[in-house]
Every structure is written in C-alpha cells, then in structure tokens.
Amino acid sequence: MPAIVTADLRLNTPRNAALPMVMKARSKPLTVRPAAEFGVDLAPRLVIEKISPPAERVAGKTVGSTSELAAYIAAEISQMEAL
Amino acid sequence: MSTLVIADHDLGVLSPATARVVHAVAELGPVEVLVIADDAAAIAQSVAAIAGVTKVLTASGNSVADSAEALLSTLAVRYHYVVASAGSVGKDVMPRLSAKLDLMPVTDVIEILGPNRFVRPIYAGNALQTVTDNQPKHILTIRASAFRPAAGGNNAPIETIDTPVISTAKLIAQHRTESDTPDLATAQIVVGGGVALGSAENFKLIEQLAKKLGAAIGATRAAVDAGYAPNDWQVGQTGKIIAPDLYIAIGISGALQHLAGIQGAKKIIAINSDPEAALVKLADVALIGDLFEIIPQLIAELEKASVHR
Ligand SMILES: Cc1cc2nc3c(=O)[nH]c(=O)nc-3n(C[C@H](O)[C@H](O)[C@H](O)COP(=O)(O)OP(=O)(O)OC[C@H]3O[C@@H](n4cnc5c(N)ncnc54)[C@H](O)[C@@H]3O)c2cc1C
Numbered sequence: 001m002p003a004i005v006t007a008d009l010r011l012n013t014p015r016n017a018a019l020p021m022v023m024k025a026r027s028k029p030l031t032v033r034p035a036a037e038f039g040v041d042l043a044p045r046l047v048i049e050k051i052s053p054p055a056e057r058v059a060g061k062t063v064g065s066t067s068e069l070a071a072y073i074a075a076e077i078s079q080m081e082a083l
Numbered sequence: 084m085s086t087l088v089i090a091d092h093d094l095g096v097l098s099p100a101t102a103r104v105v106h107a108v109a110e111l112g113p114v115e116v117l118v119i120a121d122d123a124a125a126i127a128q129s130v131a132a133i134a135g136v137t138k139v140l141t142a143s144g145n146s147v148a149d150s151a152e153a154l155l156s157t158l159a160v161r162y163h164y165v166v167a168s169a170g171s172v173g174k175d176v177m178p179r180l181s182a183k184l185d186l187m188p189v190t191d192v193i194e195i196l197g198p199n200r201f202v203r204p205i206y207a208g209n210a211l212q213t214v215t216d217n218q219p220k221h222i223l224t225i226r227a228s229a230f231r232p233a234a235g236g237n238n239a240p241i242e243t244i245d246t247p248v249i250s251t252a253k254l255i256a257q258h259r260t261e262s263d264t265p266d267l268a269t270a271q272i273v274v275g276g277g278v279a280l281g282s283a284e285n286f287k288l289i290e291q292l293a294k295k296l297g298a299a300i301g302a303t304r305a306a307v308d309a310g311y312a313p314n315d316w317q318v319g320q321t322g323k324i325i326a327p328d329l330y331i332a333i334g335i336s337g338a339l340q341h342l343a344g345i346q347g348a349k350k351i352i353a354i355n356s357d358p359e360a361a362l363v364k365l366a367d368v369a370l371i372g373d374l375f376e377i378i379p380q381l382i383a384e385l386e387k388a389s390v391h392r
Binding site: 045049050063 | 186187189200204205208209210211212213214215216217218271272296307308314321328329331346350351352354358363364365366367368369370371377380381384385387388390392
C-alpha cells in the first residue's frame with residue numbers, strides 16, 4: 001500500500017548532493033507531459049482580488065532600566081485585565 | 084447556508100481555538116460544531132456553551148486524518164462551509180477533505196469580508212491576499228489567534244452521530260512536553276527565548292518569567308535546534324503563529340522566519356544586548372543589556388510591584 005509520510009525538520013541532517021552528482025542529474029532525460037493527460041483540471045478556483053502589505057508597526061522606544069520595563073509590563077497587564 | 088466547524092481538543096479538553104473559530108464564522112450563518120473524540124461527551128458540553136453554536140454533533144473515535152475525512156465527506160453535503168482552525172488537525176484533515184470533494188480550500192483565513200471573500204497571509208506574512216471563492220461549497224481553515232473568542236452561556240442541543248469513525252492508522256503513543264503554562268497559540272502573554280540563553284538549564288529563566296506573568300513560553304528555531312527548548316515551543320514560519328496582547332522576546336535577533344510568527348502580537352518588548360537587532364527596532368519597548376542580568380532583576384521588580392497573574 002502506498003503511504004505518505006511527513007517528517008519534522010529536525011529528524012535528520014540533509015545529505016546534499018555533491019557537484020558531480022548534480023552534473024550527472026542534468027544529463028538525465030526530462031519528459032514534460034500535459035496535465036490534461038492525467039485527467040486533472042489545474043485551473044485556479046480562487047480569484048485573487050488584491051495583494052496588500054500588512055499594517056506597519058509604529059516605531060517604539062528604548063527604556064533605560066528594568067524598573068521602567070517592569071512598570072511598562074505592569075501597565076500593559078492592568079490594561080489587559082480591564083478589558 | 085449553514086456552517087460545520089470541527090472542534091479542536093486535546094487530552095479530553097476543548098481547545099480555546101474553537102470559540103475563536105466559531106466567532107470568526109458567526110456572520111456566515113448558523114454554526115454547528117462536530118466533536119470527534121474517544122470520549123466526546125465532556126468536550127461536547129463545553130462546545131454547547133459557546134455563544135452562536137446552534138447544534139453540537141458528536142462522533143466517537145479518534146480523529147486521525149483519514150477517519151475524520153471519511154466522516155466529513157459524508158456530512159459535508161449538508162453544509163455550505165466546512166471550517167477548522169489552522170492548527171495541526173485542521174492542516175491534516177482539510178486538504179484531504181478538499182481533495183475528496185474536488186474543492187480548493189482557503190487556508191489560514193485572518194479576516195472574513197463577506198460570504199465568499201477572505202483575507203489570508205502569504206509569503207510568510209509579508210503580504211495579505213484577498214480572495215473570492217466562487218465554488219459551490221467553501222472549505223476554510225481559520226487562524227484562530229486573529230479572532231476574539233465567542234462568549235459563553237449558551238446551551239446548544241447535542242446530537243450523537245452513529246457513523247463509526249474508523250481509521251487505517253492506529254495511535255500507538257504520544258510523547259508530550261509536560262508544561263502547566265497556557266496554550267501558546269492563544270495565550271495573552273508570551274515570553275520567548277532565543278539561542279542566546281545558551282543551554283536548556285538557562286532556558287529555565289524564560290520559564291520563571293513566564294510563570295510570573297501567567298504567560299506561555301515560546302522559542303526560536305535556533306534555540307529549539309540547539310536542544311534548549313522543545314519543538315512545540317517554536318514560534319515562526321515553521322513553528323506556531325502567535326498573536327498575544329504582549330510578546331516579550333529575550334535574546335532573539337528577529338529573523339524574518341521568526342517575525343512571520345509574531346506579526347499578530349499587539350505589543351512587543353525586546354530584551355537584547357544588540358541595539359541594532361531587528362527585533363529591537365521593531366519592538367514597542369526595548370531594553371538593551373545582558374539578559375542574564377536583566378531577567379532576574381525584572382522578576383524581582385515585578386515581585387516588588389506585586390505583578391502576577
Ligand atoms: C526555512 C527556514 C525556516 C525557519 N523557521 C523559523 C521559525 O519558525 N522560527 C524561528 O524562530 N526561526 C526560524 N528559522 C531560523 C531563523 O532564520 C533564525 O536563524 C532564528 O530565528 C534565530 O534565532 P535566535 O534569534 O535565537 O538566534 P540569533 O539570530 O543568533 O540571535 C540571538 C540574539 O541574542 C542576542 N544576545 C546574545 N547574547 C545576549 C545576552 N547575553 N543578552 C541579551 N541578548 C543577547 C544577540 O544580540 C542576538 O540578537 C528558519 C530558518 C529557515 C531557513
């Protein structure tokens with residue numbers, strides 16, 4: 001029975017093909033066959049209306065000490081809890 | 084024009100993502116929710132309480148992708164939309180279902196503009212794409228963190244489906260990261276650590292701060308690859324997508340692949356020794372310095388200010 005397996009990216013270290021192998025691979029025959037031959041319709045089903053950039057973040061500030069940072073965190077948390 | 088949502092659950096408990104997905108699709112019509120689980124009864128109760136749910140369906144069995152898809156392809160005839168969160172179950176089941184029904188799914192939806200118009204991120208979040216889906220039926224996965232959860236207080240009827248959920252795959256065992264911190268994908272606060280922590284032992288500093296703030300723990304891929312943090316803490320393009328109210332990034336440079344996972348964060352704090360780090364430039368608030376000095380101090384300061392959740 002055929003099986004499809006996906007793996008976590010840390011499963012193993014990839015074995016990169018050495019240059020001579022890459023050169024050899026280039027000379028292998030490559031057959032192009034029309035998708036229609038396989039009886040599949042590859043026409044896109046979704047219409048792309050537009051592509052836009054995501055909202056930009058406004059520039060922030062640097063604080064000088066951990067106590068300032070702690071105060072900022074405390075303020076953020078009380079705002080969160082007020083909602 | 085009704086909608087079927089597939090409930091997300093883990094260890095017999097409904098995941099917070101489901102209430103968000105229900106809220107996301109509420110405007111599309113009545114929402115029914117399917118729970119596939121070995122013991123679906125308790126989960127179904129939690130689902131029934133979500134506002135906007137008109138009916139809960141339960142099927143007994145394990146929701147391994149092939150079994151869920153077989154059940155869903157029979158159920159799908161009744162619905163105009165079949166929806167799941169864009170978590171690992173949704174990413175597993177929905178492509179199969181789409182192929183079976185010969186439909187193209189719209190994945191990772193972050194905004195619903197109308198009955199057949201959806202917005203989704205592409206190129207790892209570097210652009211947003213608006214699509215119109217003119218197919219007779221819509222298969223969607225929803226990025227739960229982009230939506231607010233629906234309220235509770237409902238008491239929707241629960242109905243059992245007798246179709247057995249059979250799979251060719253058998254679950255042998257699960258190996259989990261034990262953690263009592265909140266779910267990373269839907270947490271309000273996330274504390275993330277990078278490879279700068281230097282060891283799994285040092286990474287406990289991140290955990291201490293996270294505990295103090297009732298936050299979930301995140302990590303960069305570099306930290307995970309180095310074995311400082313478990314796989315399921317990874318945030319980014321190849322990890323989890325998060326959208327907390329507050330993200331505290333510690334010893335993280337801000338590589339594009341990491342940023343892809345945090346674009347939905349409302350406020351970002353960066354702690355880094357390098358004032359030129361990308362994440363420092365992007366943060367709402369940055370503190371420049373050595374994390375090994377800063378974290379213990381910060382925990383002490385928060386203690387002093389009696390900040391805890
Ligand atoms: C296909 C692909 C997918 C990827 N997917 C992901 C992903 O999903 N998530 C992800 O995170 N990455 C991902 N990456 C990896 C990404 O490119 C970066 O390598 C990674 O995010 C860097 O992690 P880091 O910030 O921990 O490490 P670094 O980039 O090494 O940054 C460490 C930071 O810590 C700071 N620092 C050092 N010492 C201290 C100290 N004592 N105190 C304070 N600050 C200090 C440094 O100034 C630096 O900014 C992916 C890469 C590829 C190619």
